[in-house]
Amino acid sequence: xxxxxxxPSTLSVQxxxxxxxxxxxxxxxxxYFPWYKQELGKRPQxxxxxxxxxxxxxxQRIAVTLNKTAKHFSLHxxxxxxxxxxxxxxxxxxxxxxxxxxxxxxxxTLQVKP
Amino acid sequence: EAGVAQSPxxxxxxxxxxxxxxxxxxxxxxxxxxxxxxxxxxxxxxIQFQNNGVVDDSQLPKxxxxxxxxxxxxxxxxxxxxxxxxxxxxxxxxxxxWGYEQYFGPxxxxxxx
Numbered sequence: 001x002x003x004x005x006x007x008p009s010t011l012s013v014q015x016x017x018x019x020x021x022x023x024x025x026x027x028x029x030x031x032y033f034p035w036y037k038q039e040l041g042k043r044p045q046x047x048x049x050x051x052x053x054x055x056x057x058x059x060q061r062i063a064v065t066l067n068k069t070a071k072h073f074s075l076h077x078x079x080x081x082x083x084x085x086x087x088x089x090x091x092x093x094x095x096x097x098x099x100x101x102x103x104x105x106x107x108x109t110l111q112v113k114p
Numbered sequence: 115e116a117g118v119a120q121s122p123x124x125x126x127x128x129x130x131x132x133x134x135x136x137x138x139x140x141x142x143x144x145x146x147x148x149x150x151x152x153x154x155x156x157x158x159x160x161i162q163f164q165n166n167g168v169v170d171d172s173q174l175p176k177x178x179x180x181x182x183x184x185x186x187x188x189x190x191x192x193x194x195x196x197x198x199x200x201x202x203x204x205x206x207x208x209x210x211x212w213g214y215e216q217y218f219g220p221x222x223x224x225x226x227x
Contacts, residue, residue: 004156006156032214034214034215034216036218042220043205043218043219043220043221044157044205044218045218046215046216049214049215051214089156089157091156095214096211096212096213096214097211097212098144098145098164098169098211099162099164099169099170100145100209100214101147101159101162101169101170102159102216103159104156104157104158105156106154106155106156107154107155107156
């Protein structure tokens with residue numbers, strides 16, 4: 001069935017370093033790849049997303065890249081700060097329309113050490 | 115714009131009891147999702163509604179879980195009878211039919227003892 005694999009499960013970096021989280025997906029029809037940040041006890045919140053017609057997207061310190069041929073996409077956070085510490089989830093699927101739905105990865109716990 | 119509302123925020127029940135969760139999506143969002151998030155895992159889709167119709171309930175354990183969205187606005191998810199393995203956070207999300215982003219509610223943390 002449809003699947004999204006996410007690695008690593010935990011990531012610890014020093015403040016100011018970069019962090020990279022990688023995901024692979026199985027469904028070739030997937031056209032939408034969002035990344036959510038979830039702080040402890042809070043709801044997942046969208047931080048950046050990319051659609052299949054784009055290879056890269058950047059928003060300040062956050063960027064996402066997509067390789068459709070290899071079916072993988074990555075989240076890049078530069079100049080990490082302690083407030084970046086959270087669990088990050090990737091997702092993939094057919095995002096819009098009446099039947100649009102997402103499959104989520106297992107999550108990456110990012111710890112940024114001051 | 116008000117966000118997705120859910121209640122209750124926390125619920126503790128004993129196994130074999132029943133429980134119900136409520137979700138009110140963002141106004142105008144026709145698509146509504148219920149997810150189960152077990153500790154340490156990503157959200158897993160249980161059921162998807164488009165207005166008051168079910169689009170996908172392939173992952174819903176229908177022998178104990180049920181959900182409805184009678185008027186195409188708010189929705190209720192029920193578990194009867196609950197099992198220990200149902201302990202999780204139940205997240206509701208909504209989306210505009212022609213948009214991409216799913217907006218999540220704060221979730222209901224269920225503990226089954």
